[in-house]
């Protein structure tokens with residue numbers, strides 16, 4: 001659905017997007033994650049035809065944005081990270097304004113607007129003033145507005161930013177519904193855990209380059225250099241540690257009051273062998289498990305510890 005090839009954007013001498021190459025399949029919810037200033041907004045604005053690239057290509061559904069921005073206008077819905085101020089405009093009037101801007105005939109607008117407000121769960125607010133809505137509602141309204149022309153690809157810049165956990169869950173549900181309707185969604189954030197639960201895949205962007213792409217699980221596996229294994233014996237801690245010290249794939253052992261933490265460098269096969277050794281030595285075990293990777297740690301590792 002989306003292919004970005006060698007995309008470069010220079011602002012004067014500064015390179016904000018640096019030979020970025022990636023592709024996103026139809027029906028994906030792809031998270032664009034990176035620290036502040038990584039180049040996410042710049043890339044999204046180029047994808048949406050709002051900004052010219054210095055070089056490279058952005059191909060959406062077979063059409064190059066840089067060569068044919070008009071043809072793409074219908075295919076793309078863009079939600080910016082900034083929500084303007086709309087004094088004295090009611091929710092339906094706001095939607096009507098955008099429907100008009102996309103050339104939708106006046107007589108066709110009402111059912112489209114009603115349907116979209118229902119999708120984003122704002123039907124009950126249709127006669128309210130936009131400025132009176134909560135932040136979460138404004139974000140959802142902004143999302144509804146980017147859908148007026150029924151685009152195939154949605155480009156959402158930081159839609160979850162500043163939302164409380166409940167509003168995030170609501171946003172996640174709306175996105176899932178849109179995915180079920182066959183839309184492809186690109187969504188950005190500078191907080192990986194915020195996106196992880198919403199996305200089918202993630203692209204981590206750093207200094208305008210792609211640092212990693214894949215499902216959250218794949219990225220965690222590829223990038224977590226450390227495998228930490230927790231082992232809790234019922235007793236015989238000392239004897240267990242002696243056996244563990246003889247295992248070749250264990251880089252270090254940290255002893256806690258009740259359990260030990262191994263920094264393990266081996267494969268699953270080798271890990272199951274460690275378990276076998278302990279059982280053969282009759283060490284009574286209460287638990288033997290790998291610590292789940294921490295998304296934030298992985299993100300910090302990929303982006304060189306830059307702030308999130």
Ligand SMILES: Nc1ncnc2c1ncn2[C@@H]1O[C@H](COP(=O)(O)OP(=O)(O)OP(=O)(O)O)[C@@H](O)[C@H]1O
Pocket residue numbers: 011014016034035036037038039040041042043189190
């Ligand atoms: N119009 C501009 N002129 C000069 N530099 C710019 C311009 N727009 C963006 N930049 C710079 O390009 C870099 C990338 O900015 P961009 O807004 O794309 O990052 P981002 O990943 O979206 O960051 P954030 O999460 O803070 O929104 C930043 O260093 C920014 O200062």
